[in-house]
Amino acid sequence: MTATIKDVAARAGVSPSTVSRVISNHPRISEKTKREVRLAMEELGYHPNMMARSLAKKSSEAIGVLIPSTTEEFFMNPFFPEVLRGITDVAKREGYDLLLSTSDSGKEDVRSLTRMIHGKRVDGVLLLSSRMHDPLMQVLQENPFPVSMIGRPEIPLPIAWVNNDNVDACYRATRHLIELGHQRIGFLGGDEKFVVTSDRLQGYNQALDEAGIPADRRLMFASSFMEQGGYHGMTRLLALPDRPTAVVASDDLFAFGAMRAAGELGYRIPEDIAVVGFNNVRLTEMSNPSLTSVDVHIYELGVTAANLLIEQMRSGEMSERHVIVPTQLVVRHSCGGLG
Amino acid sequence: MTATIKDVAARAGVSPSTVSRVISNHPRISEKTKREVRLAMEELGYHPNMMARSLAKKSSEAIGVLIPSTTEEFFMNPFFPEVLRGITDVAKREGYDLLLSTSDSGKEDVRSLTRMIHGKRVDGVLLLSSRMHDPLMQVLQENPFPVSMIGRPEIPLPIAWVNNDNVDACYRATRHLIELGHQRIGFLGGDEKFVVTSDRLQGYNQALDEAGIPADRRLMFASSFMEQGGYHGMTRLLALPDRPTAVVASDDLFAFGAMRAAGELGYRIPEDIAVVGFNNVRLTEMSNPSLTSVDVHIYELGVTAANLLIEQMRSGEMSERHVIVPTQLVVRHSCGGLG
């Protein structure tokens, strides 16, 4: 079958431990044997068995990526590949493999996490989003394990995370609309169970409040379906007797859906209704009109989360550092006022 | 530290092998001990160490996903999440974990593949695309190992794969344009090193040929950058003295870039220039005008590839089955003639 470390040892006329040392670049080993061992490895087509190595070293050199349970929508969102790109870039650079969790429902999520943690299949876990009352959080509290998450835990928890200041970001987005003269502003949010949604809603309310605009529940719409949700939400907003003249969408996909709905109903953007989105995905530049959006720097979120995690895996110490990635409003044509 | 199988055994008053049998649902084991062992596992918070299990069973219950070397563009393309969704759905159902390769350059690709294969880290490998003269193919020929690929190998090779009939698909797309009266038709293709590109180009040429339209090299444009490439390609096509009146784009992203270029230069779609794309990603419905596109059923490609792979891992026999997923042209507004 495939060659083992013993075969290499035999062929090179040394002991298995010596071969092992060559593999791991042990400093005190003669150039001569090093060469001979390398030759033997080459000749036999030897490759170390990672499983055996992991077992012995008690570390898998892999990091687990836990995808939130609403898999389907999550995959569809350009956010996912972009954050994954950030993660893989770091993982590659640092020599870690990536294990994607294939969980599904909420229950599965927990099982998947515990399996990863206790199963020693990975050395650390990356959480791609956080929900309200997230059962995963309890698991994390009970098991000290390298973890890093994108988004913030709903309640303070001693784990590492990266996030944007979503309250502030949405405050500024809303404020932008107010400054352009809008008074009736709608909010199209994602699933209410995500922390990010509630944070953005808070920023929205804060801006309205500060401007002395009364909150109106009928103007706030939440859905767990992105583009569809935006479409549906916008349709309802436009059907109101006192329809909004502007809309904050907590995801670009919502914004696109909203724009599509507005267009089909004969409203023009930005003349009849202004729209601002979140994430600044590539499409924002290409849509017609181009979409004003809050850049949350997805790639950087991924990179930072991965770094935060690897740091812990290397040091062996859990960290509760958190990093806030700054956001910026990228003004395009969907809100007018651009001259 | 964390509980092992021995701890459970001790606590339940049985031997480790009995515990092992309970874990793997061995048939001949009394209900009573089964209960007791389960209880002990519960109390100790026991979870099997996957590495040890893999080492002993010589199987990792994981499948490796090899992402083509042009990582960045690949991540950006909606093709990626969609095919990954198909793969994860199957993997989840069948109880396999997914290991993402983090290779990069061409050389890295090969290393990544050999590491996966020989490192016993995965039980099978999924190749997400195939290039001309692909060095991976040689590796696969030398090492019998469960493999399944999306796309077809350039030269016949005894491995399992799923593909569309890209020649025929592009033939029909081009034919569609010809039937609408177009005579000068451009082709915007992906990187020439991908087999899929050359197949589609062939279908394009075939349709032209059949219609007695002479091929014109100046009308064919290839780029490895998707949206950008489409934009650039279209710009050049429109600058020709005898510009085309229609364009076949071998990827929807190309088509979007092309449409953007046309729009900026003041051309209307479809009146001035018709466009047909490939993949039928969600955006095709939303763009303005909506994009006529060939649906290649990405999700199904992923599902099929995964099934083909798992079949081999289970049976222990390499297969060289191949499946052709049918395509269909979805006619929208970017080519006119829709009434």
Added chain:
DNA sequence: TTGTAGGCGTTATCAG
């Protein structure tokens, strides 16, 4: 139905 013993391929410790 259950226990014993050896092995899966590496690494780590301790001598030499």
Added chain:
DNA sequence: CTGATAACGCCTACAA
């Protein structure tokens, strides 16, 4: 600088 030897945690004949 190198070699035994004992883990690492689990599985699987072979016995009982």
